[in-house]
Amino acid sequence: xxxxxxxxxxxxxxxxxxxxxxxxxxxxxxxxxxxxxxxxxxxxxxxxxxxxxxxxxxxxxxxxxxxxxxxxxxxxxxxxxxxxxxxxxxxxxxxxxxxxxxxxxxxxxxxxxxxxxxxxxxxxxxxxxxxxxxxxxxxxxxxxxxxxxxxxxxxx
Amino acid sequence: xxxxxxxxxxxxxxxxxxxxxxxxxxxxxxxxxxxxxxxxxxxxxxxxxxxxxxxxxxxxxxxxxxxxxxxxxxxxxxxxxxxxxxxxxxxxxxxxxxxxxxxxxxxxxxxxxxxxxxxxxxxxxxxxxxxxxxxxxxxxxxxxxxxxxxxxxxxxxxxxxxxxxxxxxxxxxxxxxxxxxxxxxxxxxxxxxxxxxxxxxxxxxxxxxxxxxxxxxxxxxxxxxxxxxxxxxxxxxxxxxxxxxxxxxxxxxxxxxxxxxxxxxxxxxxxxxxxxxxxxxxxxxxxxxxxxxxxxxxxxxxxxxxxxxxxxxxxxxxxxxxxxxxxxxxxxxxxxxxxxxxxxxxxxxxxxxxxxxxxxxxxxxxxxxxxxxxxxxxxxxxxxxxxxxxxxxxxxxxxxxxxxxxxxxxxxxxxxxxxxxxxxxxxxxxxxxxxxxxxxxxxxxxxxxxxxxxxxxxxxxxxxxxxxxxxxxxxxxxxxxxxxxxxxxxxxxxxxxxxxxxxxxxxxxxxxxxxxxxxxxxxxxxxxxxxxxxxxxxxxxxxxxxxxxxxxxxxxxxxxxxxxxxxxxxxxxxxxxxxxxxxxxxxxxxxxxxxxxxxxxxxxxxxxxxxxxxxxxxxxxxxxxxxxxxxxxxxxxxxxxxxxxxxxxxxxxxxxxxxxxxxxxxxxxxxxxxxxxxxxxxxxxxxxxxxxxxxxxxxxxxxxxxxxxxxxxxx
Numbered sequence: 001x002x003x004x005x006x007x008x009x010x011x012x013x014x015x016x017x018x019x020x021x022x023x024x025x026x027x028x029x030x031x032x033x034x035x036x037x038x039x040x041x042x043x044x045x046x047x048x049x050x051x052x053x054x055x056x057x058x059x060x061x062x063x064x065x066x067x068x069x070x071x072x073x074x075x076x077x078x079x080x081x082x083x084x085x086x087x088x089x090x091x092x093x094x095x096x097x098x099x100x101x102x103x104x105x106x107x108x109x110x111x112x113x114x115x116x117x118x119x120x121x122x123x124x125x126x127x128x129x130x131x132x133x134x135x136x137x138x139x140x141x142x143x144x145x146x147x148x149x150x151x152x153x154x155x156x
Numbered sequence: 157x158x159x160x161x162x163x164x165x166x167x168x169x170x171x172x173x174x175x176x177x178x179x180x181x182x183x184x185x186x187x188x189x190x191x192x193x194x195x196x197x198x199x200x201x202x203x204x205x206x207x208x209x210x211x212x213x214x215x216x217x218x219x220x221x222x223x224x225x226x227x228x229x230x231x232x233x234x235x236x237x238x239x240x241x242x243x244x245x246x247x248x249x250x251x252x253x254x255x256x257x258x259x260x261x262x263x264x265x266x267x268x269x270x271x272x273x274x275x276x277x278x279x280x281x282x283x284x285x286x287x288x289x290x291x292x293x294x295x296x297x298x299x300x301x302x303x304x305x306x307x308x309x310x311x312x313x314x315x316x317x318x319x320x321x322x323x324x325x326x327x328x329x330x331x332x333x334x335x336x337x338x339x340x341x342x343x344x345x346x347x348x349x350x351x352x353x354x355x356x357x358x359x360x361x362x363x364x365x366x367x368x369x370x371x372x373x374x375x376x377x378x379x380x381x382x383x384x385x386x387x388x389x390x391x392x393x394x395x396x397x398x399x400x401x402x403x404x405x406x407x408x409x410x411x412x413x414x415x416x417x418x419x420x421x422x423x424x425x426x427x428x429x430x431x432x433x434x435x436x437x438x439x440x441x442x443x444x445x446x447x448x449x450x451x452x453x454x455x456x457x458x459x460x461x462x463x464x465x466x467x468x469x470x471x472x473x474x475x476x477x478x479x480x481x482x483x484x485x486x487x488x489x490x491x492x493x494x495x496x497x498x499x500x501x502x503x504x505x506x507x508x509x510x511x512x513x514x515x516x517x518x519x520x521x522x523x524x525x526x527x528x529x530x531x532x533x534x535x536x537x538x539x540x541x542x543x544x545x546x547x548x549x550x551x552x553x554x555x556x557x558x559x560x561x562x563x564x565x566x567x568x569x570x571x572x573x574x575x576x577x578x579x580x581x582x583x584x585x586x587x588x589x590x591x592x593x594x595x596x597x598x599x600x601x602x603x604x605x606x607x608x609x610x611x612x613x614x615x616x617x618x619x620x621x622x623x624x625x626x627x628x629x630x631x632x633x634x635x636x637x638x639x640x641x642x643x644x645x646x647x648x649x650x651x652x653x654x655x656x657x658x659x660x661x662x663x664x665x666x667x668x669x670x671x672x673x674x675x676x677x678x679x680x681x682x683x684x685x686x687x688x689x690x691x692x693x694x695x696x697x698x699x700x701x702x703x704x705x706x707x708x709x710x711x712x713x714x715x716x717x718x719x720x721x722x723x724x725x726x727x728x729x730x731x732x733x734x735x736x737x738x739x740x741x742x743x744x745x746x747x748x749x750x751x752x753x754x755x756x757x758x759x760x761x762x763x764x765x766x767x768x769x770x771x772x773x774x775x776x777x778x779x780x781x782x783x784x785x786x787x788x789x790x791x792x793x794x795x796x797x798x799x800x801x802x803x804x805x806x807x808x809x810x811x812x813x814x815x816x817x818x819x820x821x822x823x824x825x826x827x828x829x830x831x832x833x834x835x836x837x838x839x840x841x842x843x844x845x846x847x848x849x850x851x852x853x854x855x856x857x858x859x860x861x862x863x864x865x866x867x868x869x870x871x
Binding site: 041043044045046047048052055056057059060061062063064092093094095 | 487490491494734735779780781782821822823825826827830831832833836838842843844845846
């Protein structure tokens with residue numbers, strides 16, 4: 001795994017981008033992030049999963065936008081100019097993730113990542129690979145592979 | 157891909173060109189061009205294919221090409237007259253050669269069934285003696301091409317003056333002047349003098365920049381082209397002046413330029429350049445008249461390398477570019493055009509005065525962007541000629557299979573069409589031509605009885621018309637026998653006995669699946685593939701096909717195609733607050749529901765009464781799940797759609813906004829296929845609009861589309 005290799009190279013330190021979705025803190029590897037942009041109106045896709053907000057034009061590419069809140073079962077986002085789309089690259093695909101706000105870019109050690117406490121609601125839990133405690137805040141580390149399955153094109 | 161594969165690929169690319177040249181030559185010869193040059197061109201093409209094939213070890217190809225070439229040589233050297241019969245044999249051999257090349261490309265060295273028989277016929281035609289003699293001669297060896305380099309020094313020694321000035325970046329490309337000079341030294345007596353005038357003082361010396369220039373004087377038997385070959389890899393990284401000293405003039409002991417480089421360089425350069433020009437012109441002019449005589453006695457070897465070099469030096473050549481590169485460029489230009497449109501829109505929003513600098517500047521930018529787009533699209537465009545040549549072969553084969561004499565006339569061979577379109581047009585066109593010969597043309601006796609020439613004519617025409625490509629396949633046969641077509645359609649249950657159909661409607665019955673107009677299915681065109689497949693293929697390319705037939709005069713199939721597959725002519729519509737694009741090729745007409753007759757069947761299924769029957773109505777917004785189907789249609793617009801499978805339906809949309817060319821973007825790259833959506837595009841405001849797929853819509857609309865009224869609608 002590339003991620004592992006990077007972690008090893010940096011002596012098990014890695015950078016993550018932290019953001020908020022429905023008042024909860026999440027993060028994932030910075031290496032997956034291509035850019036962060038403001039909310040732009042999407043074009044609706046027929047018969048799409050409810051969490052697929054539609055597609056946007058990213059410099060000529062047609063990029064789908066996933067509403068993270070809806071995906072995590074935290075309710076649909078009513079996107080406005082304050083929302084952000086985190087453009088991520090996963091395998092061969094580029095996907096936009098709709099979040100409330102990007103809060104930080106953090107350097108964390110592998111050892112900072114703790115297993116998920118049992119109390120976390122099951123709906124969210126399957127999308128999370130661990131939690132970080134940073135200055136008293138709990139940041140959930142998101143498993144992108146679960147958010148956007150790379151095998152089987154129907155992101156279910 | 158390894159280097160060997162690269163070479164192999166370029167060999168086959170070259171073969172395509174050579175085969176094209178060969179077929180061209182045959183065409184000219186059969187039109188009565190009896191000049192040596194045409195025959196030579198054919199001979200050279202076959203010969204080059206043989207040479208390349210030898211290098212790659214395609215022994216079957218080499219063996220056949222060798223016999224073919226021997227026969228051609230007999231004609232070329234005047235030992236045998238090229239009568240019609242022989243020409244026909246040559247054509248067949250040409251076809252077989254094309255087959256062998258294709259076989260070699262796809263399956264490596266494979267024997268081809270026809271080769272043996274054709275070789276026997278060739279031998280018979282030109283006499284066994286000639287073959288035996290040719291076989292006794294050494295077989296072709298590609299190495300011989302370089303013959304000149306180690307040729308005996310019998311030729312007069314020539315004296316060259318070379319000035320070589322390396323560009324500062326020469327070393328960075330891995331080249332070393334010393335190696336070049338060593339190579340030159342092998343060619344003859346070489347003297348080298350370095351000019352160190354430009355070398356800076358040590359303090360400011362850049363060790364990786366070459367600041368030295370050299371004067372070389374070489375006495376050799378080799379031609380200037382061969383000397384230039386030595387410098388081939390440093391071309392562009394140096395200033396090279398190469399000139400031959402008049403052979404009579406004694407070589408100066410010390411090249412003049414050396415003593416006083418600063419003063420002398422310019423004038424001597426100028427004279428060197430003009431010398432070189434003259435030399436080039438001389439060699440070019442000298443080659444052609446010699447052609448006939450020169451190649452005669454070189455049955456095995458290529459004409460001398462100098463001439464080859466001269467040919468390569470011809471200006472206005474072509475380059476091979478990988479399609480990916482062009483497609484990337486096309487994409488980028490598409491972006492440019494979109495960005496420009498976006499900019500125009502935002503400037504328009506600023507309420508600038510019409511003649512302000514910004515508006516004027518934008519206007520010219522728009523024009524430029526448009527021109528660039530056209531130019532880039534033109535790169536992908538290829539003349540239809542090679543495809544037409546392939547058709548010539550189909551005509552020959554179909555003619556001999558049916559026992560009809562057929563002549564193919566091609567018009568507009570230079571018409572350029574997108575490469576992908578051409579490739580995908582081969583199959584439908586092949587089918588239509590076979591169809592024209594098998595079903596369209598009458599037999600020789602019938603033609604004679606009708607007072608026509610016993611030789612039938614199939615005319616293939618390509619032309620550009622109002623931004624589209626028109627390709628016509630016309631025969632001068634008996635025209636469509638409408639009585640028979642009608643009877644057959646009734647027999648197959650495609651139409652009712654009491655149905656009254658116009659002539660055009662009867663003609664269009666030919667496109668229905670499972671229709672074959674010949675009583676017995678013939679081996680040639682009746683292979684279960686009907687004109688319906690042709691039609692769907694053409695529709696897939698965004699084109700349409702129509703028939704025009706006059707009894708006794710013949711039938712013309714007209715194909716209308718878009719110039720490219722990268723853009724699409726679309727109608728921009730609004731439905732349920734979404735902007736979408738409907739391909740224009742699918743839209744037959746637009747209707748106001750107010751003026752149309754609409755009936756309701758069952759629970760809210762609407763149908764439209766139309767000249768051709770009842771047409772189901774589908775709400776686009778409802779189909780995509782964006783809204784419930786509207787109760788009233790008064791404010792909506794109906795688009796009457798015909799799919800490639802000839803199904804008709806009407807689409808409810810809210811409003812028609814525009815008709816324009818849109819750039820096609822894939823949805824699947826980052827997402828997935830979406831039912832009823834063919835692709836996406838980016839509109840002038842930067843937003844994405846979906847391009848709908850009418851065929852999927854009717855297919856996914858369930859029982860409405862599949863209802864039993866469809867056969868009637870399909871007419």
